[in-house]
Amino acid sequence: MMTTKCLFILCLCLVPYVVFSSTFTSQNPIDLPSAKSVPVLDTTGKEVDPRWSYRMVYTKRGPYGGDIYLDYSPGSTAPCPDGVFRYGQVGPKGTPVRMITPSHFGPGVYVDQEINIQFVISNVEKCGSYTIWKVGPYDSEERVSFLETGQQDSKSCFKIVKSPRLLGYELITCDGALVGTMGNRVALVNNFSLDFNFEKVED
Known part of the structure; x- marks a missing residue:
């Protein structure tokens, strides 16, 4: 009985996470740099920053x-x-x-x-x-x-x-x-x- 209650509580805790993740992956994808992203460099070899001209x-x-x-x-x-x-x-x-x-x-x-x-x-x-x-x-x-x-x-x-x-x-x-x-x-x-x-x- 205790095991069943624990599983039920765990499922309730996971529901918001699943809904949140689904919303941002299927409807509003976030453009995050991946491990394979290659930065654009300037003439000095530094990464280009959108905050600079x-x-x-x-x-x-x-x-x-x-x-x-x-x-x-x-x-x-x-x-x-x-x-x-x-x-x-x-x-x-x-x-x-x-x-x-x-x-x-x-x-x-x-x-x-x-x-x-x-x-x-x-x-x-x-x-x-x-x-x-x-x-x-x-x-x-x-x-x-x-x-x-x-x-x-x-x-x-x-x-x-x-x-x-x-x-x-x-x-x-x-x-x-x-x-x-x-x-x-x-x-x-x-x-x-x-x-x-x-x-x-x-x-």
């Missing part, structure tokens, strides 16, 4: 590419800069960015983790809604989708992945499209990937 600099630091920066898209009528560009040469400093991660369980940014990218600007009150990177509409004339900035939505999801050729990183959309450059504009392309490293912006 970084410049996305060209991996080779050579004559064929430079920093990523924010500017007006060609033909744009937006009240604020709304396009993602890359300088054609090393020298000019790019616009700082921050990574927005879906997890609040640590400061790290991880390879192959779903993130948003946000330009860090001074006039947030006026142009704060033109800072989140996103994939723009398909340009039928250029036959490509350029990256633009705006408010967060389903087209503003990206992943940082290791470059198969260089020591730095590449960027893909969350559905696997490669982000690269077409001229000095950042776009979804099949080649000319956006090879880059993160350079921390010092205060």
Whole structure:
């Protein structure tokens, strides 16, 4: 009889745990870094922290590419800069960015983790809604989708992945499209990937 009572009490104690676990694994999954998670590193070898600002600099630091920066898209009528560009040469400093991660369980940014990218600007009150990177509409004339900035939505999801050729990183959309450059504009392309490293912006 005592054994039966103990088992009954044990079952009652386990019910809240089972319900709690089921809720967060099936309906609201938590994005926790796993033991296999690989942190994204900056140019000094330190882990990239979403609380800090970084410049996305060209991996080779050579004559064929430079920093990523924010500017007006060609033909744009937006009240604020709304396009993602890359300088054609090393020298000019790019616009700082921050990574927005879906997890609040640590400061790290991880390879192959779903993130948003946000330009860090001074006039947030006026142009704060033109800072989140996103994939723009398909340009039928250029036959490509350029990256633009705006408010967060389903087209503003990206992943940082290791470059198969260089020591730095590449960027893909969350559905696997490669982000690269077409001229000095950042776009979804099949080649000319956006090879880059993160350079921390010092205060």
